[in-house]
Amino acid sequence: MIFSLKNLMSNKKLICVFIISISIQIIIFILIQMSNWISQRAGDEPWFNFLTQTIEPYTDYKMWYQPFTRQTLFKNWLPYLEIFKYPIKEENYEAWYQFWFVEQHEFLRNFIYPPLFFYVLILPSFISVDLVFIPLLLANIILPIVMYNFLANKFEQKVAEWGFIATALCPLYLFYTGGLVLNTSLVTLFFILTLYYLSDNRYGYTILFLGITILFKQMMFFFIPPILIYIALQSTSKEEASFFKHIKIFLKYAAILGIVLVIGSLPWIIITPVNYLRSLFALGTLEMTFYPPLNLPNYNLPVYWFDFLHGLGAPYLVLYVFGFLNFTFIGILLLEIVITILVYNWHRKNKLNWLKFLDILVYTAFLSFLFFPRGVYKYYFPFLVPLIVLWVCYHFSDRLNTDYSKRRNWILIIVFGSIFFMLIPRLYYLLLIWVILIYIIIKNRLLGKNEIIHNSVKKYEMTI
Numbered sequence: 001m002i003f004s005l006k007n008l009m010s011n012k013k014l015i016c017v018f019i020i021s022i023s024i025q026i027i028i029f030i031l032i033q034m035s036n037w038i039s040q041r042a043g044d045e046p047w048f049n050f051l052t053q054t055i056e057p058y059t060d061y062k063m064w065y066q067p068f069t070r071q072t073l074f075k076n077w078l079p080y081l082e083i084f085k086y087p088i089k090e091e092n093y094e095a096w097y098q099f100w101f102v103e104q105h106e107f108l109r110n111f112i113y114p115p116l117f118f119y120v121l122i123l124p125s126f127i128s129v130d131l132v133f134i135p136l137l138l139a140n141i142i143l144p145i146v147m148y149n150f151l152a153n154k155f156e157q158k159v160a161e162w163g164f165i166a167t168a169l170c171p172l173y174l175f176y177t178g179g180l181v182l183n184t185s186l187v188t189l190f191f192i193l194t195l196y197y198l199s200d201n202r203y204g205y206t207i208l209f210l211g212i213t214i215l216f217k218q219m220m221f222f223f224i225p226p227i228l229i230y231i232a233l234q235s236t237s238k239e240e241a242s243f244f245k246h247i248k249i250f251l252k253y254a255a256i257l258g259i260v261l262v263i264g265s266l267p268w269i270i271i272t273p274v275n276y277l278r279s280l281f282a283l284g285t286l287e288m289t290f291y292p293p294l295n296l297p298n299y300n301l302p303v304y305w306f307d308f309l310h311g312l313g314a315p316y317l318v319l320y321v322f323g324f325l326n327f328t329f330i331g332i333l334l335l336e337i338v339i340t341i342l343v344y345n346w347h348r349k350n351k352l353n354w355l356k357f358l359d360i361l362v363y364t365a366f367l368s369f370l371f372f373p374r375g376v377y378k379y380y381f382p383f384l385v386p387l388i389v390l391w392v393c394y395h396f397s398d399r400l401n402t403d404y405s406k407r408r409n410w411i412l413i414i415v416f417g418s419i420f421f422m423l424i425p426r427l428y429y430l431l432l433i434w435v436i437l438i439y440i441i442i443k444n445r446l447l448g449k450n451e452i453i454h455n456s457v458k459k460y461e462m463t464i
Contacts, residue, residue, distance in 0.1 A: 007157065008148050014164055021168040021178075022141055028179025029133065032059065052299035055422050056378040061133060061181045068111065068118070069125035069132050079111035079118055080268045080276045112279050116215035116264055117183060133181045140177045140185040143192065144168040147386055150196045151393055156401045159393050166389045166411055171418040176379040187217040188383045194227075195361070195390070199354050203231045207253050211260030218280050222332065222368040223361065226339045228253055230357050233347045288373065292327040294319045302375030305430035331371030339364055355394055359444050362387050366437040370430065378422065378429065388414070391440065395447055 008014055051057055068084070071077035077084065111118070124131040144167040152160035167173060177185035190213040197205035210227060214220045232250035262269060268276040296310045297303050306322035325331030339360055346352040365387055369376050392400070392410055399406045421432055 007152065007160075008145065008164070011161070014148070014161060017165050017168050018144065021144065021174065024174050025137065025140065025178030028175060029137065029181060032057070032179060033062070049299075053425050053427075055175075056299075056426060057175075057180060058182065058300070058377065058379060059180070060183070061136075065121055065132055065136075065181075065183075066129055069121050070129050072122060073125060073129070079113075079115075080272050080279050084111055113183070114215045114218055114264075114280060115268060116212065117186065117217070120186065120216075136181040136183070136185050137178065139189045140173065140181075143173070143185070143189050143386065146189065146192055146196070147389060150192065150199075150390070154199070155393060155397045158407070159397050159400045162400050162407045162410070163389050163393050166392075166414050167386055169411070170382075170385050170414055171422060172382045173385050175422070177382045180379065182379045183217065184379055184382050187213055187220060188386060190216060191220060191223075191383070192386050195358075198227065198230075199358075201234070203235065203253060204256070206231065207256045208260060211257050211264065214261060215264040219368070219372065222336070223364060224257065225336050226343055226357075226360055226364060228257070229340055229343050230352075230360075233343065233352060288329045289327055292320075292323070294323060294327075297375070299426070302377055303426055303430065304375045305370045305434065307427045308431055311425075311427050326371055326373055326375075329373050332368065332373065335364065335367050335371060358390060358394055359440075362391050362440060363437070366433060366440075370433060370437075376430070378426070381421070381433075385414075385418075388436075395443070 068077075068079070071084065072079075120135045121132050124134045144164045147167045148160050148164040151163040176182050177188065190209055194206055194209040194213055197203075197209060206227070210220070210223065214224075228250055231253050232246045235249045236245050265276065294316060297307060304323055304326050306319060306326070309319055309322060325334070343352065343357070343360060346356050365384055369380060369384075396406070396410075400410070421429060424432060
């Protein structure tokens, strides 16, 4: 990895891209902080409506992260123990407070972030509350470097360069996790580190970083079953493999993960276990139900993939049928079951390898967002950017290494595809996520068939 970093530091083109990437993020951040734009308030202006119904430039940093740290330092507020009382007199956002808390969602005053995110916000605030953004922006800045090292250890230099540029210049990455400093940056960085160690068969580090990832954002909980099963299946040779051996390894790493999560949950898991778990599971905002209201979502609420039906004027029954897998949690449950069966089936056929499992992780990421019972925001989707970059590099490394036009075209697809994604109205953009997922699945099947044909031809040539 040190050798890869030396190559990166000596590459003038990549340094230039890196400086441009950082500069864009800082400029967006400064402009947002200097403006009076408040994304979580009522407004009827055309420009306000355009932004909230398309780009979703939420100012959680101003409206949540800084107030959390300020209240902790100066008002003795603590998460998981107390309801967060928004300081309306200090912040002078009375209209926003009235709309968001009093008229709409009283329960959203609970702190619903995992503890590591809270600690990361608090540490720089001991110097100044104005510095809370530093770890969030720093994690985003580090991500392309991690991607470069990840790919440089697996592929040729040109592939690693392409992965660095594709990540560093992606508008989703630059805007949401860079300029807006939203919480996706930390979880994305640590999940990619998880995958790096997993691809290297260093399972202890894999579990450690997976635990840290979950302690930054609890949605990553969905990746626990496939990763533990993969480790259990890949940790033994064919000769040593048995059902009980796999179960033993599974339980071993599950226990290690549990220890990491418990340590990361201290002292809250001891002081106030019920409130702590209620906060993490976002009870009140995330509950299974068979009788959802299925109303048109307000601009500052998450959306579901089937919300496009609102725009078509669909009746409640149609919304109920399409959304059934979401609000009943059955979609997430089925996802975990199908993924488990798929991993085991490939293992049984001696086809399970890192490339196959990377495809499974991509499917899991896409589908867990699409079927997430609470709904999603656009700023969640920078998480998919490095996964898509890895998918492209692993499946098309030969072309990326030898064909300049392919490298250029894939960069343009990522850049302009991201911009197009950001400009799609919020009720419809998840349809594009379905299109991308279906394309990846079809492409994987075609690549799999080509691989089978190639292997058959190779075996035939060896016999003659």
